[in-house]
Amino acid sequence: MTVLHLADEGEAADLAAFLSRLLHYDRGAAVRLQAAGTALAVFGRPPSFEVLAIRAVRLAKPYENGLDVTLDVTVSAGELLESVDESAATAVVPEAVTGPPWAGVLPPRGGWQPVPGLPAPDALRAMVGAGIAEFRSRTQELAPERRTRTELDRIGREIWSRAVGDTHLPVRAVHAAQSLGFLRAGAEPALLSCGAWLRLRTPYGSIAVRRAGLGALDVSVR
Template sequence: MSVIAPLHFADAREAADLAAFLGRLLRYDRAAAVRLQAGGGALAVFGRPPSFEVLAIRTARLADVVELDVTVSAGELLEGIEESAGKAVVPGAVTGPPWAGVLPPRGGWAPVEGVPGAPALRAVVAAAVAEFRARDQALPQERRNRAERDRIGRDIWSRTVADTGLPLRAVHAAQSLGFLPPHEVPVSLLAAGPWLRLRTPYGSVALRTTPTLTLTPS
């Protein structure tokens, strides 16, 4: 088995940010795998947190031009990150989950109109969480089970944001993974074929969908 050279980040903060992302991902799945793609001095890390049904994408700048495409354990990658040194030891490859073979396209993205700003998106998520809790508490004892809670969750998180076709679960995922921090950040929504991508400076979430979209010429 070939040995992959350590990745050296352009800035130690890149290593810290990647470590934070992996830590959040592992809270949802302790056995999570991530796919790494590096090229042109940049690294893209793809993960799939359970229940959100989206792909999470975190990018980082590298100090060297490295070509890499491998699926690894998220936990082992986190253990191999040396934040103070700004580098990461890439663990051995693992058999990737099915999602790792179907990634969003690298190009061809066009802006989608109508996405609210970060404060409005966080407010929508907060309202949805409050609604879920209220509906859960209103359930009679005999119906307070996993199946009923899943039904309520599907009803709430499948709703779309404004007229964008973006499911609310994607915004919830972005906030849960630290891509929508509690301060003002630029937010954009992009589309490429059947894919939608909600992007902030902290990361992106992407999903396959087939809504009717209004695009803005780039």
Template sequence: MTAPVQSLHFADAREAEDLSAFLARLLHYDRAAAVRLQAGGGALAVFGRPPSFEVLAIRTARLSHPVELDVTVAAGELLESLGGPEIAVPPAVTGPAWAGVLPPRGGWREMPGLPDAAEMRGAVATAVAEFRRRDEALPAERRTRAERDRIGREIWSRGIGPTGLPLRAVHAAQSLGFLRPGVPTALLSAGSWLRLRTPFGSVAVRTSGLGGLSVTPVRPV
């Protein structure tokens, strides 16, 4: 029986710094956030789900040597352990439901029609302005959490361009630091999953509800 992985060694210090920034953003939205870690070969994938966006966020990092790892841990404990090129793997926690349903390992194909980063960032800014305008226009008796949530769902469920990618996925990519000015982007599809990929991370979303979900341990994407 293979001994569990106790520590991870990054290829360089920048990998740890970038992962720290990602974890800090996740914790901003959920102080009790959990992340699923998967390592295969010389790469680590960290999966998280910021609740405000209802998407799956993925950050990868290069490791100095190959390891095999699949564990769900507390994001805060993982962040605390990041202080250099080597980190201790925190104790496993009982993972939330989303951690058992990850995007497939392979079968991704690039989809056409994705606007460039500047246009997508502009679409997010327009949507934020619309939400604020509609929120401010609500009469006092309708200014409730439920009504604001309804407006938000309507706005952020809209597709970006002709792609079918919901605007909330683009908003998440920008808020998590993935979608930056001038960066190359790609839209990938595999089954019922869509994935917005940038050099700084990916955001994945299911497009067909919860039907037919498979729970499989997949390798980093």
């Protein structure tokens, strides 16, 4: 049994909240865990947003049972959530699962460069609110016979694929950051790029997206 000793109760609570939000969008969600020393990265992909969500977690000490160098495994998000003990600030790593395709395609670890043009946090939140309002308005205006899943998805893609300001970041990345609890009040987000990847980073987590889509041929598989 591999036990993760988190830095404190707050880290355990934030990890549990992140996993709960992922499971809200996908009850069968998997997460890829990568850890070295006292740093743990948790990767997930909420299907509604088509982005990679990354939550960094601080560990109090390296994990037990001989895994003292690195940890890299894909597990059930639900089983990991069940193992989180907030009062003890621990979590047990579940048995590995067969990872979904996205789990083999992760953003680079280094080489990120700042990208200018990201609007202020309040403007980002307003952008998401406007997108939600527009989606509701446009779908409510549809005649009943046109209110199909295909048409709803088309409207959603049109709205959430728009660029944020003068950047190439799609609005869906900001929507995901807000929905997953990364874009909290007081958080100062930054936009970074590395190759084909864009990353919206906040103190509470990051959203990464490929400009060419996750299925592009120039992926880095790890």
